[in-house]
Amino acid sequence: MDAGSAQSTPRYFRLSAFEIATSWVHGSLSAPPPPETAATPREALDDALRPALLRAxxxxxxxxGRDSSAILAAATALARREGHADPVPVTEIYPDVPDADEADWQRLVVEHLGLTEWVRLPIRGESDLLGDGARTSLLRRGVLWPPPFHVKDRLFETVTGGSILTGEGGDEVIGPRRTTPVTLLVRKRRRPRPELLAATAAALAPGPVRAFRVRRQMSGDAQQPWLRPAVARxxxxxxxxxxxxxPLAWDRSLWWVRHRRAxxxxxxNYSALGAEFDVAVGHPLLDTGFLAALTRFGGRWGFAGRTALMRILFADVLPDEILRRSSKASFDRAYMGEPTRAFARDWDGSGVDAALVDPETLRAGWLSDRPSTLSGTLLQQAWLAAQPSPPRGAA
Known part of the structure; x- marks a missing residue:
């Protein structure tokens, strides 16, 4: 993280029409080899955390959750070791969304770390993808991905002039990779249960076979029924x-994840948003130095899964009940509530590319009990198109 980058001109990533319709950014970037390093993963993580602590x-x-808890704990340990001010957790709280309630887990971590300062931001209707804050952001910035970037202004206003660390990338970096079932069976000598054997066979299958299986599984899921058939295919x-x-090898797989376009x-987009508020944004779990050290440490086999790696990396700073936690909050209802339904009820179907999506199926989804956030980019595109003035900075 470069503190000076917070002064640069914001440059948001712009989606194509196809990416707006599918709410995804496909493909990978060309990846240089990981840099040589002799650092341990925690030493490299400290190097990724330190610039944020220095920009108090x-x-x-x-x-x-596990990822943000790990970053908070590691940053706190480093700050106390080197004489920096403690990092301050900042938490968005959703009183009206029971599925998003993490209060018990949050208190467990904060009390374990002995932190005395904790910023809690109650979020109600302003978290909706068409709430007042999102509409203001859309008019200023245009369509962004993922859509919740439009409801982050309050968070960034709170931390203006400082730095903020996130747990972005935890699922991909610390979670299981393609080779994990192979590692469990061959290296960890786990019992060859049918499900483990099946997962191992799937992992060892050639790329075209695995791609075929993914297509077949997605065809049965129908997660985005508003897509036109050719677009869905x-x-x-x-x-x-x-x-x-x-890649099959764990170290190459981890490096591959970091270089996906998504x-x-x-x-x-985090960097561009941070620049608007003079905030240096860091994602330590996606830091190239940390990933280089982790790939060197894990080698081609990697680890037995997410909990195993969490324990290796963070057992000295977090209680085991956090490290082995499997539950996760859901924020869908926080993002698509009454403002979404109100717009859908009066929407005339314009503003989206009807060659790519079916407007009536979209409307039905937005009016349903559980609208899919995968339609969030289309929702914001449709609303923005209905406004009298084009957004500034949308190009």
Whole structure:
């Protein structure tokens, strides 16, 4: 993280019409080899955390989940070891969304770390993808991905002038990779249960076979029924090609994850948003130095899974009940509530590309009890198109 980058001109990642319709950024960037390093993963993680601690006040976007808890704990340990001010957890709280309640987990972590400062931001209707804050952001910035970037202004206003660390990338970096079932069976000598044997066979299958299986599975899921058939087929084909290209070796797989275009888009948009508020944004779990050290440490086999790696990396700073936690909050209802339904009820179907999506199926989804956030980019595109003035900075 370069503190000076917070002064640069914001440059948001812009989606194509196809990417707006599918709400995904397909493909990978060309990846140089990982840099040589002799650092341990925790030493490299400290190197990724340190610039944020030096640009005080340092905040950590903290939900209570494993990834943000790990970043908060590691940053706190480093700050106390080197004499920096403690990082400050900043938490968005959703009182009206029970599925998003993480209060018990949050308190467990904060009390374990002995932190005395904790910023909690109650979020109600303003988290909706068409709430007042999102509409203001859309008019200023245009359509962004992922759509919740439009409801982050309050968070960034809170940390203006400082730095903020996130747990972005935890699922991809610390979670299981393609080779994990092979590692469990061959290296860890796990009992060869049918499900483990099946997962191992799937992992060892050639790329085209794995891509075919992904396409077949997606065809049965119908997660995005608003896509026109040809668009859905292309979307499935591209997603399957991405999944089929994952290397088998754990170290190469981890480096491959960091260079997916979707990851790059998220990082770019965080940086641009941070620049607007004079905030240096860091994602330590996606830091190239940390990933280089982790790939060197894990080698081709990697680890037995997410909990095993969490324990290796963070057992000295977090209680085991956090490290082995398997539950996760859901924020769908926080993002698509009454403002979404109100717009859908009066929407005339314009503003989206009808060659790519079916407007009536979209409307039905937005009016349903559980609208899919995968339609969030289309929702915001449709609303924006209905406004009298084009957004500034949308080009």
């Amino acid at each position: 006040p340092c905040f950590v976007s903290f939900s209570g 292309r979307h499935r084909r591209l997603l399957a090609a991405d999944e089929g290209s994952e 990851v790059d888009a998220v990082i770019a």
